[in-house]
Amino acid sequence: MKSNHAGAEHVASRLMRESLVDKKLIASTEAPVHAILPKINVIQIGGLSIMDRGRRAVLPLLDEIVANQDKYTLVVGAGPGVRARHIFSVGLDLGLPTGALATLAAKSSAQNAYMVACLLADSGFVYLEAPFIVQLLPAMLAAARGAVFNGIPPYDLWEHPPAVGKIPPHGSDAGSYLVGEVFGARSVILLKDVDGLYTADPKTNPDAEFIAEIGAAELIARQLPTLPIEPVILELLVRAKLATSFRIVNGLVPGNLTRALNGETIGTLIHR
Amino acid sequence: MQGADNSVLTELGKRLVSGSLSDATLQRATEASPDFAILPWVNVVKIGGQSIMDRGRSAVMPLIDEIVANLAHHKMILGTGAGTRARHIYSLAIDLGLPVGVLTVLGTAVAWQNAQMLQYLLAKYGIAFLEPEAFASLPHYLMERGAVICQGMPPYKLWEENPEIGRIPPQRTDTGCFLIAEVFGARKMIYVKDEDGLYTADPKKNPAARHIPCISVQKLLADDQDDLVVERAVLDLMLTARHIREIQFVNGLKPGQLSAALAGEPVGTIIFNAAPKAAFAAAAP
Numbered sequence: 296m297k298s299n300h301a302g303a304e305h306v307a308s309r310l311m312r313e314s315l316v317d318k319k320l321i322a323s324t325e326a327p328v329h330a331i332l333p334k335i336n337v338i339q340i341g342g343l344s345i346m347d348r349g350r351r352a353v354l355p356l357l358d359e360i361v362a363n364q365d366k367y368t369l370v371v372g373a374g375p376g377v378r379a380r381h382i383f384s385v386g387l388d389l390g391l392p393t394g395a396l397a398t399l400a401a402k403s404s405a406q407n408a409y410m411v412a413c414l415l416a417d418s419g420f421v422y423l424e425a426p427f428i429v430q431l432l433p434a435m436l437a438a439a440r441g442a443v444f445n446g447i448p449p450y451d452l453w454e455h456p457p458a459v460g461k462i463p464p465h466g467s468d469a470g471s472y473l474v475g476e477v478f479g480a481r482s483v484i485l486l487k488d489v490d491g492l493y494t495a496d497p498k499t500n501p502d503a504e505f506i507a508e509i510g511a512a513e514l515i516a517r518q519l520p521t522l523p524i525e526p527v528i529l530e531l532l533v534r535a536k537l538a539t540s541f542r543i544v545n546g547l548v549p550g551n552l553t554r555a556l557n558g559e560t561i562g563t564l565i566h567r
Numbered sequence: 568m569q570g571a572d573n574s575v576l577t578e579l580g581k582r583l584v585s586g587s588l589s590d591a592t593l594q595r596a597t598e599a600s601p602d603f604a605i606l607p608w609v610n611v612v613k614i615g616g617q618s619i620m621d622r623g624r625s626a627v628m629p630l631i632d633e634i635v636a637n638l639a640h641h642k643m644i645l646g647t648g649a650g651t652r653a654r655h656i657y658s659l660a661i662d663l664g665l666p667v668g669v670l671t672v673l674g675t676a677v678a679w680q681n682a683q684m685l686q687y688l689l690a691k692y693g694i695a696f697l698e699p700e701a702f703a704s705l706p707h708y709l710m711e712r713g714a715v716i717c718q719g720m721p722p723y724k725l726w727e728e729n730p731e732i733g734r735i736p737p738q739r740t741d742t743g744c745f746l747i748a749e750v751f752g753a754r755k756m757i758y759v760k761d762e763d764g765l766y767t768a769d770p771k772k773n774p775a776a777r778h779i780p781c782i783s784v785q786k787l788l789a790d791d792q793d794d795l796v797v798e799r800a801v802l803d804l805m806l807t808a809r810h811i812r813e814i815q816f817v818n819g820l821k822p823g824q825l826s827a828a829l830a831g832e833p834v835g836t837i838i839f840n841a842a843p844k845a846a847f848a849a850a851a852p
Contacts, residue, residue, distance in 0.1 A: 329664030384580030390603030
């Protein structure tokens with residue numbers, strides 16, 4: 296198993312002694328990916344768009360999640376909402392770096408995820424922190440009847456400084472999408488307070504046109520001034536291996552989530 | 568959260584609470600906020616996996632001596648690379664069809680093993696190993712003992728992004744250590760490998776390769792070499808970093824190079840940002 300080359304002890308492998316930065320070597324690793332949990336559906340509940348509205352928005356949605364529990368395996372993420380905006384404001388004023396802002400904001404979405412898990416507890420949903428998603432998600436889905444997780448990915452201090460400004464680029468949309476991608480989920484559904492994607496913000500611009508379906512690369516190229524999703528999720532989708540699309544759905548309209556789970560045309564479908 | 572609470576918010580804060588975070592003008596508005604360096608005196612030193620740790624005693628022990636000799640003079644966060652066991656498990660896991668996020672979890676274990684070995688060797692000097700979750704204690708250990716050890720991988724776990732091409736996690740220990748340096752506003756980011764720095768080609772394979780003592784990250788990205796001394800993600804992040812303006816590569820097999828780099832001497836190769844973000848000036852005390 297071992298060979299000694301240029302002073303280093305190596306374990307024999309195809310990548311032995313090679314530079315993992317070499318372009319040809321990187322290209323040679325392209326190969327099919329196995330879907331670990333192909334039956335799960337990842338549902339992301341928006342922070343500002345849903346959670347911050349309180350019971351009139353949240354409770355009907357949770358009822359709809361429970362109504363779909365027998366038919367679909369559901370893994371539910373939650374976004375941070377206005378408390379993250381507030382701590383961004385204070386943190387930026389203090390001069391804190393992006394990695395610190397990401398660490399702080401992740402606690403706001405953890406709070407929302409924990410509240411969702413409490414409200415779904417009597418239906419058998421469990422709240423899993425990131426280390427437990429890594430170790431226990433399959434076991435929990437087999438034993439429990441669904442899981443809730445923190446939408447913000449565990450990048451913490453290691454969050455990337457963005458190209459412009461200091462807002463952490465990987466929020467709860469990106470985190471939920473990445474859970475769908477790594478497990479090879481059946482669907483990724485982002486629940487917001489708009490019907491989907493528009494050419495402009497429909498809340499402020501009545502001329503905004505609805506987009507029912509679009510490719511991620513095309514959407515990036517259109518450079519829309521504002522999006523109902525984190526821009527980074529489009530870059531992630533371009534590089535998708537398994538989760539090759541996600542849907543943006545209005546979570547304030549009863550029945551929308553069910554239709555999205557059934558694979559019906561609802562909201563906006565963004566694909567690779 | 569609306570109403571009375573808003574009166575205590577800054578102008579930027581009011582926009583953050585009410586606006587879309589994906590709004591480009593709002594993102595630009597955050598550009599002008601001040602930059603506070605959390606640990607401006609700390610040096611992040613990455614010890615290579617394949618290049619140093621895998622060589623065993625002959626490479627590691629002299630480096631340990633050099634680290635100990637610098638403890639009284641320079642505060643160091645020592646991050647470790649992964650190396651040949653990571654290459655083995657990446658190869659195996661790709662063959663088994665496992666996704667990039669799983670490869671990241673697996674690779675992290677290898678960097679963790681190397682960090683543990685380094686910690687056994689430095690334990691008698693009071694040097695602790697810290698997991699990412701324990702980083703809030705890092706200032707205390709640095710103040711008391713001068714150094715701490717961590718594994719170099721960023722804690723992305725299953726949430727690691729896919730690379731543009733292939734299946735190898737694009738953000739590994741070079742990137743993890745760089746981001747530690749950036750978030751703390753570190754004094755230096757030094758990579759300890761088994762070459763004198765950057766060459767025009769891989770000097771292990773091409774004897775005609777020439778050494779490059781100093782180069783801008785912009786030039787390096789424009790050259791688009793097939794192989795590099797550092798993960799490409801580090802170069803991309805250098806462009807958006809607000810604190811770290813240069814990174815240095817030294818040969819850990821040559822005694823004295825790490826000490827020289829810590830002392831501020833231009834040994835090895837320095838990759839610098841020729842166009843650092845203007846807001847960097849705001850970091851002055």
